[in-house]
Amino acid sequence: MSKQLRELQARKAALVKDARALTDIAAAEQRDMNEEEVSAFEALKARIEAASAAIDREAALIAEEAHMAMRCERFSKDVKIGEGAFIDPYDEGGLSATLQTHQDHLRFRAMDFKELRQGLVSRMTIAQQHIMDFVQSIQTARPASSVGQKCSMDRPDHLAVDLHGNVLTCQNVSAKAIAPNGQPHHIGQVSNLQAVKMRSATHWSQRSDCPSCPMLQICKGSCMFLEGKLWDAGCDAAYSDNVPFLAAAIEFMTGCIPYYIDGDFREDRKDIFGQIHGAVANRPRRVIPILAYERATAA
Ligand code: SF4
Missing domain, CATH: 1.10.287 (Helix Hairpins)
Incomplete structure (x- = not known):
């Protein structure tokens, strides 16, 4: 232990x-x-x-x-593992499963970066993709305006449908699901594409933090359908999920490990591993009635 x-x-x-x-x-x-x-x-x-x-x-x-x-x-x-990112917190259950405190975020970033450097996640294809994606964004001076949403569902030529002909906002939801803003994920029928209209999405370019976020080239704006505290938690998780890739890409290109990112974006995100300011104290979001549980099990 x-x-x-x-x-x-x-x-x-x-x-x-x-x-x-x-x-x-x-x-x-x-x-x-x-x-x-x-x-x-x-x-x-x-x-x-x-x-x-x-x-x-x-x-x-x-x-x-x-x-x-x-x-x-x-x-x-030899086995490649095809997934490896945080799941976006789409409901209270997802919220309780994501990183809660600033200290959690710092510990995760440090652990992830260490595993990247030790080669422990070399079979996770997402690690290679994200690191090289960032390297290429530097090599090609890729403008933010050319970065699409991470799921690609912002593209007009992408359509998610089910076998009943329902058009959905994305492939991860059903026609019965309702987005956090109260709008249905069912946005029309393939038989009437003219009437299909998405009302539940916010593109990264419309978010307050994304346009100036150093993680944008890797993160690509997280989930378009999140809002409020779900968005805040998802965005925080996306930042911590991606910053080790950015650090690894910088080390790959320069031989130096970054520990602080300066720029016009959130102050609490600049100190990558907490080496300068340490963990900012904040209260955990989750509430667990532990006393009742313990009394019941002790009885
Ligand atoms: S980490 Fe958050 S602010 Fe940065 S690009 Fe991703 S979703 Fe946007």
């Missing part, structure tokens, strides 16, 4: 113990908790939830590392 996981579990156990002590005092005196005890309990509960979320994330990272090692061992070096 990793040292960090052990420390997180010990921290959570101490917090749970403190919270139980509070409820036990009231129970022993056969009374409800007073106001002071309730607020102390609520504060402990919030810290327990944060610790639980951190444990989940740490465990997920460890599992992913073990999974990668197992894949290398089992499939040897």
Whole structure:
């Protein structure tokens, strides 16, 4: 077990113990908790939830590392793996599964970059594609105006259809699905293409951050259908997913490893691996009722 996981579990156990002590005092005196005890309990509960979320994330990272090692061992070096990017958080479930804190983002970037340098992800075709895509964008001075949306569904000659003749906004959704902005993903019929109209998409060029984002040439604007907190989380994940590729491409071209990107874009994204400012503290988004769970399983 990793040292960090052990420390997180010990921290959570101490917090749970403190919270139980509070409820036990009231129970022993056969009374409800007073106001002071309730607020102390609520504060402990919030810290327990944060610790639980951190444990989940740490465990997920460890599992992913073990999974990668197992894949290398089992499939040897000849098998190409065709996928490897973060899934865009399209709903609350996806949101809870994506990176939550700035520290998570920094740790992921560092782990991914290390694996790229060690050749551990050399069979992931997406790694080679993204690194070379960025190298080519520099070689050819590719203008942002020529960068299409990552899924290519912004192209007028691309159409997603199902076997019933429904025209869909993209191949990853069904005709019954509704986009986060409330518009259906079903946008017409192949029998009447003139009436097909997309109302649920935002092209990267219309987003506030994408046009000035250094990741644009690799990321290509993430998912067109995300909005609000889903978009924010998806964009953050896309940045952290792609910045190790950019760093690897820079090292490939110059022999130097970048650690800071200057420019007119989000300040919190410039310090690539947190070597200058460290992790910016922020609260995790996920809420897990861990006390109720523990009491139930302990009973
Ligand atoms: S990381 Fe976010 S801001 Fe940058 S190009 Fe991708 S979606 Fe746009």
